[in-house]
Amino acid sequence: MDNQPYLDSFIAALLCLDKDTAKSLVDDMMKTVDPITITNQLVVPALEFVGDCWEKGTVALSQVYMSGRICESLIDEILPPGNPLRTDQPPIGIAVLLDHHVLGKRVVYSALRASGFELIDLGQGLTARELVGLVRKHQVKILLISVLMLPSALHVKEITRQLKPEGVKIVVGGAPFRLDKNLYKEVDADATGDNAGIAVEVVNRYVGEYYATI
Amino acid sequence: MPQYSAMQRVVAALSHEEADRVPVILPLTLHGAKEMGLSIKDYFSKAEHVVEGQIRLMQKYHSDAYIGFLHAPLEIAAFGGEVIYVEDGPPNSGEPFLRKHDDILSMQVPDVQTNPHLRITLDAITQLKAIATDQIPIVGVVMSPFSLPVMQMGFDKYLDLIYDHRDLFWKLMEKNIEFCRAWTDAQLAAGATAIVYFDPVSSPTIIPPELYLETGFRVAQRIIPQTKGAVITHMASGRCLPILDDLIQTGTAGIGVSAEEDIAEIKGRCRGKVTLFGNLNAIEMRNWDAQTMEHKVRQLIQKAGSGGGFILMDNHGELPWQISDDTIYAIVAAVHKWGQYPIETPEQRFG
Ligand code: B12
Numbered sequence: 013m014d015n016q017p018y019l020d021s022f023i024a025a026l027l028c029l030d031k032d033t034a035k036s037l038v039d040d041m042m043k044t045v046d047p048i049t050i051t052n053q054l055v056v057p058a059l060e061f062v063g064d065c066w067e068k069g070t071v072a073l074s075q076v077y078m079s080g081r082i083c084e085s086l087i088d089e090i091l092p093p094g095n096p097l098r099t100d101q102p103p104i105g106i107a108v109l110l111d112h113h114v115l116g117k118r119v120v121y122s123a124l125r126a127s128g129f130e131l132i133d134l135g136q137g138l139t140a141r142e143l144v145g146l147v148r149k150h151q152v153k154i155l156l157i158s159v160l161m162l163p164s165a166l167h168v169k170e171i172t173r174q175l176k177p178e179g180v181k182i183v184v185g186g187a188p189f190r191l192d193k194n195l196y197k198e199v200d201a202d203a204t205g206d207n208a209g210i211a212v213e214v215v216n217r218y219v220g221e222y223y224a225t226i
Numbered sequence: 227m228p229q230y231s232a233m234q235r236v237v238a239a240l241s242h243e244e245a246d247r248v249p250v251i252l253p254l255t256l257h258g259a260k261e262m263g264l265s266i267k268d269y270f271s272k273a274e275h276v277v278e279g280q281i282r283l284m285q286k287y288h289s290d291a292y293i294g295f296l297h298a299p300l301e302i303a304a305f306g307g308e309v310i311y312v313e314d315g316p317p318n319s320g321e322p323f324l325r326k327h328d329d330i331l332s333m334q335v336p337d338v339q340t341n342p343h344l345r346i347t348l349d350a351i352t353q354l355k356a357i358a359t360d361q362i363p364i365v366g367v368v369m370s371p372f373s374l375p376v377m378q379m380g381f382d383k384y385l386d387l388i389y390d391h392r393d394l395f396w397k398l399m400e401k402n403i404e405f406c407r408a409w410t411d412a413q414l415a416a417g418a419t420a421i422v423y424f425d426p427v428s429s430p431t432i433i434p435p436e437l438y439l440e441t442g443f444r445v446a447q448r449i450i451p452q453t454k455g456a457v458i459t460h461m462a463s464g465r466c467l468p469i470l471d472d473l474i475q476t477g478t479a480g481i482g483v484s485a486e487e488d489i490a491e492i493k494g495r496c497r498g499k500v501t502l503f504g505n506l507n508a509i510e511m512r513n514w515d516a517q518t519m520e521h522k523v524r525q526l527i528q529k530a531g532s533g534g535g536f537i538l539m540d541n542h543g544e545l546p547w548q549i550s551d552d553t554i555y556a557i558v559a560a561v562h563k564w565g566q567y568p569i570e571t572p573e574q575r576f577g
Contacts, residue, residue: 077382161316
């Protein structure tokens with residue numbers, strides 16, 4: 013079926029924070045397709061589109077944040093946590109290193125959950141040592157790190173040094189990584205993403221790679 | 227050619243005139259601690275430290291202004307909130323102190339003259355003024371009433387407040403406006419030459435232009451025209467193009483420009499009206515060598531320098547702790563080399 017008209021209306025609804033219209037579009041699609049199709053063909057492309065627009069400067073962060081929250085709650089209704097249809101995945105963790113600014117983490121968390129993933133929220137204001145400990149404890153295989161301050165971004169190196177040899181994939185993001193495109197390489201992270209949409213793309217790829225190697 | 231003081235150079239730029247060269251303001255807030263061998267926390271604990279730090283930095287780099295700003299979370303400390311210090315970067319605000327909506331109603335506005343945290347800034351500005359006389363401008367800084375709540379209550383809760391509880395949002399704005407007015411007046415009275423009004427939440431990077439018109443714009447209209455001194459609106463590296471005309475309408479004398487936007491385009495629309503500050507990428511420059519810096523500075527001056535109305539700075543209004551002395555020297559050297567008026571345009575160079 014051609015979902016483009018749904019997608020266009022869904023994006024328009026998200027950008028004006030119109031949860032009711034967004035919900036009725038999802039309900040409508042539910043009559044003909046399963047929740048996973050809705051996630052993959054409606055929610056993920058919509059969030060990627062919104063993220064892209066933010067980078068281009070045509071959409072604001074508040075719209076990215078609200079879109080993520082709307083999608084997260086819609087998907088939670090049709091695909092509750094623990095539903096066997098949810099994406100089969102290794103443990104994925106998300107944390108804010110050193111900083112106490114949680115909005116970046118919140119936005120990425122919502123986008124990933126709305127895309128069918130489950131995430132372990134490892135917290136914020138964590139030192140490198142604490143974060144490494146938590147990753148080992150929860151056997152996290154894909155670690156998402158959000159920061160806002162440059163020094164915090166530079167401290168990511170202490171984490172990559174310890175966890176990469178253990179096979180953990182490390183994805184970083186937040187303002188410093190957006191403003192300096194080479195910074196993620198400087199701290200030896202595997203990948204970065206300028207917006208939450210890209211976080212979904214990268215996690216999808218690493219989940220695929222993970223199952224290909226075990 | 228007459229000998230210009232830093233003050234004359236900056237005033238010329240703000241009056242859209244060409245002085246001897248493009249002014250360069252180095253927003254060094256943390257580096258004073260390095261100069262004095264103090265921890266960042268210790269450095270910010272006394273006005274005397276900040277003054278001595280600013281003097282040493284001035285002797286070293288000859289910036290066109292003293293910075294009378296310590297850090298943004300200082301305002302949070304004044305409200306009784308927590309500040310978290312680190313060894314290698316700016317202090318941050320800790321756990322937000324407005325935990326529930328009712329806390330807004332009971333929030334007390336600090337008295338700017340007697341609050342011990344704000345006093346450090348005011349004393350530093352007063353002492354800097356005695357040294358600077360009328361030769362060197364002193365930059366004062368306030369958080370806009372509209373951007374301060376991110377630190378007061380947390381970003382997600384604040385966005386929820388703006389979208390879902392507009393009445394309560396305005397109650398918070400009333401209190402923050404009262405504080406911001408008093409804080410701005412006090413810094414100007416202590417000797418600040420101009421006030422940088424940090425307002426990144428108004429940036430289209432953070433909220434859509436329609437929402438800005440209903441919120442941040444109306445707040446700015448209640449601060450900027452009343453201020454008895456020049457106000458420079460700074461988006462802290464957020465974008466401004468989609469709201470440029472509205473920003474100009476607030477009566478702002480200057481705009482801090484993001485590295486993500488084309489300063490030539492902004493200059494085209496602001497020429498003769500509003501002075502631009504910017505826009506070297508403060509995060510990226512950590513890894514620029516002298517040659518790269520020279521190239522970037524030269525390009526920037528050619529795009530925005532002619533006709534005055536331009537002060538060279540970074541895109542954020544603060545150079546990170548990780549920026550080396552050599553990088554700072556390279557900025558200054560490049561401005562001295564390529565910023566002499568009249569500016570050589572690319573056409574002249576190739577033509
Ligand atoms: C708004 C703003 C402010 C506001 C509110 C800040 C806040 N959140 O607390 C105010 C005016 C209060 C402020 C103050 C300060 N700020 Co400020 N501020 C900004 C601005 C414009 C936006 C920051 C923000 O919160 N964005 C919202 C978040 C959600 O965006 P984000 O982190 O980019 O996240 C998105 C993506 O990056 C991505 N993402 C995020 N995490 C992750 C994780 C993964 C794995 C992936 C894939 C993607 C991803 O998805 C998100 C959405 O799509 C930025 C500059 C900019 N252009 O971004 C500077 C910026 C963050 N500020 C900065 C600084 C230094 C400060 C101060 C320390 C200044 C000072 N000396 O006092 C203070 C400290 C504030 C505090 N809380 O203690 C610097 C930090 C870098 C540095 N130099 O160290 C920045 C980057 C400016 C710059 N260009 O240098 N600031």
